[in-house]
Amino acid sequence: MSITTILQHSLTGISLGGAYGLIAIGYTLVYGILRLINFAHGDIFMMAGYFMIFSLASFPWPIAIVVTLLITVLMGIAIERVAYKPLRSSPRMSIMISAIGVSYLLQNLATYLFTAIPRGYPEIPLLKRIFRVGELSASLVTLLTPVLTIVLVALLMILVNKTKTGMAMRAASKDFETAKLMGININRVITVTFAIGSLLAGIGSILYFTDRMSVTPFSGTLPGLKCFVAAVFGGIGNIPGAVIGGFFIGIVETLLVALGYSTFSDAFTFVLLIVMLLVKPTGLFGEKTMEKV
Amino acid sequence: MRRSRNTVLSVISAGVFLAILYMLNLNRAGNGMLISIMQKSAIFALVAVSMNLLNGFTGLFSLGQAGFMSIGAYTTAILLIPVQSLDGVYYMNGINPGIRALKVFLSALPPWFQSVYPFVALIIGALFAAVIASIVGVAVLRLKSDYLAIATLGLSEIIRALFSSPQLDGITNGSYGLNKIPAFPKMFGGLVPPIITPFIVSAVCITLIVLLIRSSYGRAFMAIREDEIAAEAMGISLFKHKSMSFIISSFFSALAGGMLAMYMRSIEAKTFSITLTYDILLIVVIGGIGSVTGSVLGAFLVTASKEWWLRFFDQPLELFGWDVPLFRTGFRMVIFSILLMMVVLIYRRGLMGTNEFSWDRIFGRFKWKRKKVQGGGS
Amino acid sequence: MNGIVLKTEHLTMQFGGVVAVDDLNIEIPQGHITALIGPNGAGKTTAFNVVTGGYMPTNGRVVFHDKVIGENHPRSKMKKIYNGSDRTTFHHQVVNTPDKITRLGMARTFQNIRLFKELSVFENVLIAKHCRIKAGMLSATFRLNHVEERTMREQTQELLKTVGLADLAREKASSLPYGKQRRLEIARALATSPSLLLLDEPAAGMNPKETEELAQFIKDIKDSFNLTVFLIEHHMNLVMDISDKIYVLDYGKTIAMGTPKEVQNDPAVIRAYLGVEDE
Numbered sequence: 019m020s021i022t023t024i025l026q027h028s029l030t031g032i033s034l035g036g037a038y039g040l041i042a043i044g045y046t047l048v049y050g051i052l053r054l055i056n057f058a059h060g061d062i063f064m065m066a067g068y069f070m071i072f073s074l075a076s077f078p079w080p081i082a083i084v085v086t087l088l089i090t091v092l093m094g095i096a097i098e099r100v101a102y103k104p105l106r107s108s109p110r111m112s113i114m115i116s117a118i119g120v121s122y123l124l125q126n127l128a129t130y131l132f133t134a135i136p137r138g139y140p141e142i143p144l145l146k147r148i149f150r151v152g153e154l155s156a157s158l159v160t161l162l163t164p165v166l167t168i169v170l171v172a173l174l175m176i177l178v179n180k181t182k183t184g185m186a187m188r189a190a191s192k193d194f195e196t197a198k199l200m201g202i203n204i205n206r207v208i209t210v211t212f213a214i215g216s217l218l219a220g221i222g223s224i225l226y227f228t229d230r231m232s233v234t235p236f237s238g239t240l241p242g243l244k245c246f247v248a249a250v251f252g253g254i255g256n257i258p259g260a261v262i263g264g265f266f267i268g269i270v271e272t273l274l275v276a277l278g279y280s281t282f283s284d285a286f287t288f289v290l291l292i293v294m295l296l297v298k299p300t301g302l303f304g305e306k307t308m309e310k311v
Numbered sequence: 312m313r314r315s316r317n318t319v320l321s322v323i324s325a326g327v328f329l330a331i332l333y334m335l336n337l338n339r340a341g342n343g344m345l346i347s348i349m350q351k352s353a354i355f356a357l358v359a360v361s362m363n364l365l366n367g368f369t370g371l372f373s374l375g376q377a378g379f380m381s382i383g384a385y386t387t388a389i390l391l392i393p394v395q396s397l398d399g400v401y402y403m404n405g406i407n408p409g410i411r412a413l414k415v416f417l418s419a420l421p422p423w424f425q426s427v428y429p430f431v432a433l434i435i436g437a438l439f440a441a442v443i444a445s446i447v448g449v450a451v452l453r454l455k456s457d458y459l460a461i462a463t464l465g466l467s468e469i470i471r472a473l474f475s476s477p478q479l480d481g482i483t484n485g486s487y488g489l490n491k492i493p494a495f496p497k498m499f500g501g502l503v504p505p506i507i508t509p510f511i512v513s514a515v516c517i518t519l520i521v522l523l524i525r526s527s528y529g530r531a532f533m534a535i536r537e538d539e540i541a542a543e544a545m546g547i548s549l550f551k552h553k554s555m556s557f558i559i560s561s562f563f564s565a566l567a568g569g570m571l572a573m574y575m576r577s578i579e580a581k582t583f584s585i586t587l588t589y590d591i592l593l594i595v596v597i598g599g600i601g602s603v604t605g606s607v608l609g610a611f612l613v614t615a616s617k618e619w620w621l622r623f624f625d626q627p628l629e630l631f632g633w634d635v636p637l638f639r640t641g642f643r644m645v646i647f648s649i650l651l652m653m654v655v656l657i658y659r660r661g662l663m664g665t666n667e668f669s670w671d672r673i674f675g676r677f678k679w680k681r682k683k684v685q686g687g688g689s
Numbered sequence: 690m691n692g693i694v695l696k697t698e699h700l701t702m703q704f705g706g707v708v709a710v711d712d713l714n715i716e717i718p719q720g721h722i723t724a725l726i727g728p729n730g731a732g733k734t735t736a737f738n739v740v741t742g743g744y745m746p747t748n749g750r751v752v753f754h755d756k757v758i759g760e761n762h763p764r765s766k767m768k769k770i771y772n773g774s775d776r777t778t779f780h781h782q783v784v785n786t787p788d789k790i791t792r793l794g795m796a797r798t799f800q801n802i803r804l805f806k807e808l809s810v811f812e813n814v815l816i817a818k819h820c821r822i823k824a825g826m827l828s829a830t831f832r833l834n835h836v837e838e839r840t841m842r843e844q845t846q847e848l849l850k851t852v853g854l855a856d857l858a859r860e861k862a863s864s865l866p867y868g869k870q871r872r873l874e875i876a877r878a879l880a881t882s883p884s885l886l887l888l889d890e891p892a893a894g895m896n897p898k899e900t901e902e903l904a905q906f907i908k909d910i911k912d913s914f915n916l917t918v919f920l921i922e923h924h925m926n927l928v929m930d931i932s933d934k935i936y937v938l939d940y941g942k943t944i945a946m947g948t949p950k951e952v953q954n955d956p957a958v959i960r961a962y963l964g965v966e967d968e
Contacts, residue, residue, distance in 0.1 A: 055457050104656055110456050111372050115596055116655045122589055123648035130641030239585060243468075246461060281486075285472035288465030295458055296450050519830065526829040527819050527838065534816045537805035544741065544799075546791035546820025546881050555826060665807065 027276045035268025036163035039261035040222035041245040044215030050191035050255035057117040060242015061124035066090040066223035067233035074140045087220040094216025128235035136232040163225045247291040253304025317670045353513040356610035359594040361563035367601035369556040370536030372460045378467025379440045381583035383565025384572040386436035388489045396491040407481035429496040433569040440565030448554045475580035488579025605663030692719040694917045700749035709735040711941035722918040727938035733921040742787040796883035798874045806863040815845045817880035852876040888920040
């Protein structure tokens with residue numbers, strides 16, 4: 019493989035990784051506060067893909083993007099209200115099953131509404147503009163994704179570390195019950211968390227599907243799981259960790275495909291997960307917790 | 312007194328069920344659909360019970376069922392595809408010469424072996440899965456609740472990727488899958504016709520699981536579910552008992568997977584995706600996590616409604632000249648998902664909760680009703 | 690060692706910079722009731738957890754019936770952090786999981802009751818008998834051990850009678866009143882056939898009358914089951930009433946030990962409990 023091909027693939031990998039990173043943040047935020055693997059997160063990302071198809075059919079693209087993100091955020095909040103809030107004091111297994119149930123529902127709903135046949139993802143001409151540097155070529159979306167990811171993460175870090183809402187979020191993730199006792203409006207914190215997670219999943223969805231060109235009701239499942247692995251890899255609850263995890267998985271996956279091991283590119287993620295959980299369960303940047311006897 | 316009455320009632324109902332099966336067998340031409348649905352239910356009942364052993368009784372939230380089913384299904388299929396069909400099945404990449412030699416050798420064995428061979432194949436598939444489970448168990452069973460769930464789910468996906476990988480083309484036929492798998496064999500020299508075989512196998516396996524659950528080891532599993540730390544302080548080795556539960560659950564899931572291969576006659580790696588695990592989880596949740604009879608009932612109910620009773624949701628419907636909206640392909644599954652969510656959110660205990668079916672309960676209920684009626688009358 | 694059931698040598702447990710248990714040296718003779726007292730956060734429960742195998746000590750050794758059941762010396766990160774004096778005394782590392790220690794004959798209860806809530810009183814005790822089972826999984830599944838199973842059930846019934854819970858055998862454990870739950874937890878621990886019983890605040894949340902009953906109960910089971918008892922307790926009346934020897938812990942350090950009388954009059958103990966006046 020020549021240097022150019024390697025660079026070309028790395029570029030694709032970084033771009034894919036950026037989208038993964040954005041989705042992974044949703045997992046890491048929700049897990050940090052509710053200790054819940056939001057199995058529906060990948061399907062929110064998939065639904066955002068369909069929203070974009072339909073809103074782009076009726077609006078010019080800048081408005082379509084806003085509409086898509088808005089609906090995605092509302093959906094994320096609604097899911098939490100309906101499916102997770104009533105189970106907050108139930109055993110963790112129930113709420114996890116509820117999350118799987120929502121994922122199942124969204125997939126079946128999408129199959130019903132949009133059929134299982136892949137739908138072409140509309141092109142936004144601006145994003146698809148090709149840039150060339152020497153022998154390397156990349157569309158704007160490929161270049162934009164990592165940059166946008168880093169900018170969004172920086173903004174999110176400011177929000178989490180500098181604002182009052184962010185402080186409430188950190189408090190809730192440290193100790194849910196105590197935060198509640200301290201007068202933090204836990205429902206608001208959770209709503210904000212789901213809103214941010216869904217917003218980033220929506221943005222990730224636009225970047226991801228613009229590259230992939232089509233959406234099916236099941237195109238959220240695998241990326242969703244991979245992004246959860248990314249979040250675990252980076253240390254669950256840790257935002258920059260999740261993004262680094264996303265980049266890592268995106269790059270390795272692309273390289274594996276380039277080397278001809280495409281069947282193993284998905285399996286790799288899970289091998290990574292199992293190895294990580296065994297070697298360093300707290301992830302790269304996670305904090306250690308100890309169970310009280 | 313009461314115990315003997317219950318035994319009699321149980322034997323009678325099992326007999327009635329068997330009689331119905333034999334009647335269906337005689338009229339199988341007209342009841343193909345019903346038989347097929349019931350067979351599928353019986354297979355899924357076994358997987359659901361084995362998932363329940365792990366999730367409901369030991370409290371280990373595992374989502375790896377589909378992976379272990381695929382191990383059983385592939386092993387059984389490879390062992391059972393007739394030698395003369397091999398070239399047709401592996402038409403793209405050819406078959407691994409070692410496997411062909413083994414199969415040629417096995418096909419030359421005497422008839423008595425051929426008549427038990429399908430069952431041997433099922434058990435080999437199940438044992439293979441059990442061995443894999445015992446190896447992976449060492450690693451993943453250290454993980455807690457949701458991490459275990461995601462790790463087992465990942466494991467199932469790794470197995471699927473392996474089976475569909477081009478590197479294993481000569482064994483699993485890669486992404487083309489396997490077909491020409493023989494259907495269910497007869498049992499006891501024809502005493503049990505092929506159609507009834509899956510019911511017998513499932514019933515025997517489920518009985519074994521129930522016996523295990525009711526033994527001292529089953530109680531230890533439940534102790535782990537209730538409180539891991541207390542169970543360990545009571546001298547129950549967490550690793551040993553969790554592994555046992557995991558291995559046994561995988562064994563029976565794989566056995567059911569082998570039966571699924573016989574039922575479907577052709578399999579591919581895609582059959583065993585995450586969706587399959589979710590389907591089984593749906594049965595377990597609707598039946599009641601921690602109830603064997605719930606899982607069995609759930610399997611029959613869910614399969615029957617999915618494949619039969621609720622089919623009409625997928626057809627356009629016209630009532631009194633009015634086109635009922637919403638009714639078209641896919642609506643049935645939406646209804647199903649909503650049902651599942653209702654069980655999860657409102658009827659949290661499912662059909663049976665953690666209770667088991669018992670005749671006493673049924674009679675108890677009747678008596679209670681009668682009393683109430685009398686009270687109302689006087 | 691003549692009749693010493695449990696012994697800890699220089700036992701130290703450090704969580705990062707926090708020293709929860711500091712150089713604890715305890716000897717518990719056969720047939721005695723020994724108490725570990727101290728203000729909240731003194732490290733009593735941590736000491737229990739180290740002894741029963743829940744935590745790996747940072748340094749020191751636990752000896753149970755002349756057998757070393759736990760030993761460690763500061764390693765890796767703790768090597769830098771550990772501030773204790775006798776870091777070189779111990780060289781080996783002996784790790785035991787709680788279940789192994791229970792099978793060796795040490796049973797415990799928990800500060801915040803940990804019963805198998807959804808199971809019946811009978812099952813709670815019966816499960817504790819599982820650790821002494823001889824039959825393997827297969828023979829248990831096929832009921833080849835029905836004699837053993839019957840014995841287990843009979844012994845459970847017997848034990849429930851002894852502790853006065855026989856009438857409640859079919860009840861769900863979580864439906865029992867608080868005092869009975871405590872009693873059930875002790876019965877469950879007894880079912881593992883221990884020689885040493887560790888009780889973590891058995892009288893927590895009990896009124897004076899219940900506490901008195903509990904004191905009698907502990908004395909009774911000690912005699913009828915030939916036990917040695919090691920307990921953590923805040924109710925001073927109970928401790929002073931039943932203990933043969935008391936160890937007082939404060940901020941992880943042993944500040945006093947002796948008979949109830951000696952401890953009661955020890956100025957260091959009074960200071961720890963009442964605080965220093967000129968603060």
